[in-house]
Amino acid sequence: xxxxxxxxxxxxxxxxxxxxxxxxxxxxxxxxxxxxxxxxxxxxxxxxxxxxxxxxxxxxxxxxxxxxxxxxxxxxxxxxxxxxxxxxxxxxxxxxxxxxxxxxxxxxxxxx
Amino acid sequence: xxxxxxxxxxxxxxxxxxxxxxxxxxxxxxxxxxxxxxxxxxxxxxxxxxxxxxxxxxxxxxxxxxxxxxxxxxxxxxxxxxxxxxxxxxxxxxxxxxxxxxxxxxxxxxxxx
Numbered sequence: 449x450x451x452x453x454x455x456x457x458x459x460x461x462x463x464x465x466x467x468x469x470x471x472x473x474x475x476x477x478x479x480x481x482x483x484x485x486x487x488x489x490x491x492x493x494x495x496x497x498x499x500x501x502x503x504x505x506x507x508x509x510x511x512x513x514x515x516x517x518x519x520x521x522x523x524x525x526x527x528x529x530x531x532x533x534x535x536x537x538x539x540x541x542x543x544x545x546x547x548x549x550x551x552x553x554x555x556x557x558x559x560x
Numbered sequence: 561x562x563x564x565x566x567x568x569x570x571x572x573x574x575x576x577x578x579x580x581x582x583x584x585x586x587x588x589x590x591x592x593x594x595x596x597x598x599x600x601x602x603x604x605x606x607x608x609x610x611x612x613x614x615x616x617x618x619x620x621x622x623x624x625x626x627x628x629x630x631x632x633x634x635x636x637x638x639x640x641x642x643x644x645x646x647x648x649x650x651x652x653x654x655x656x657x658x659x660x661x662x663x664x665x666x667x668x669x670x671x672x673x
Contacts, residue, residue: 481661488597488648490564490666536603538662545657546591547616550603 454537454551462559467524469554471537472517478542480513482522484533485553491536494522527558562587564653564665572671578639581668585632585653591615592634593662594626597648606649609634610657641672 455470471480479498483491497504497513497520504511510523524531534555538548565584573579585592593616594606605618609628626636632653638645648667654660 483664488667488669490566490650491652491664493661493663496661538603545610545615546593546608546652546654546660546662547605547618548593548595548603548652548662549605550595552602 454535454554456554457552458555458557460557460559461527463527463529465527467527467531467556467558468521469535469556470519470521471551472519473537473539473549473551474518475541477515477539479540480511480520481538481540481548482509482511482520483536483538485536486533494535524556527556529558529560532556532558564651564663566649566651566665566668568668569666570669570671572673573641575641575643575672577641578637579641579670580635580637581649581651581670583634583636583651583653583665585634585651586663589653589655589663590632591654591657591660592628592632593652593654594634594636595650595652596620597650597667598646603650606636608657615657638670643672646670646672 481496482494508525513520534553536553537551567582591610593608597603608616612628623639628634650667651665652662654662
């Protein structure tokens, strides 16, 4: 079963705009990771945020984590056509080692 | 540094056959996990290995099995294939079992006909 839900399921934006997607989860977590997937290929690791962190940046990516609301958001600033992909959040719990539980993903289309 | 390597990339098998997929983790990584991705169920955890021991197992039938070798390479096996086993199988490698980023391979696309 999926740990959480991602919102929206799909997003269409113009190049240069910002894209924001959200991930909610159900149980307490240890870490939350965001991944990108292009057309059914492998998952590319974007960023990991730990449960005691509130915000992290990596290049054009900004991730926030609100453990009280059990939610996270991924912001991609100044989007490019190459950002077109599906984005997934994945959580893990201390008791479950490296077992990741994924959300359903957000499909992002960046139009040139 | 080489990434996670999965072989083969594509595979077509017939119902009832068995299949073995291979995963070579990033050099130095000792934890390997396997996931199944389908359009209907999304990404689901199969199992995790660390130091040749299975640490975690997902909710899949016994037809799905795996193992890890002393060099951390891992294989997963699916016996008596069913049409519903058609999926993208992804392998992830991590440095250690906890608090570690997981890096994925390109996956093996299995089609069962």
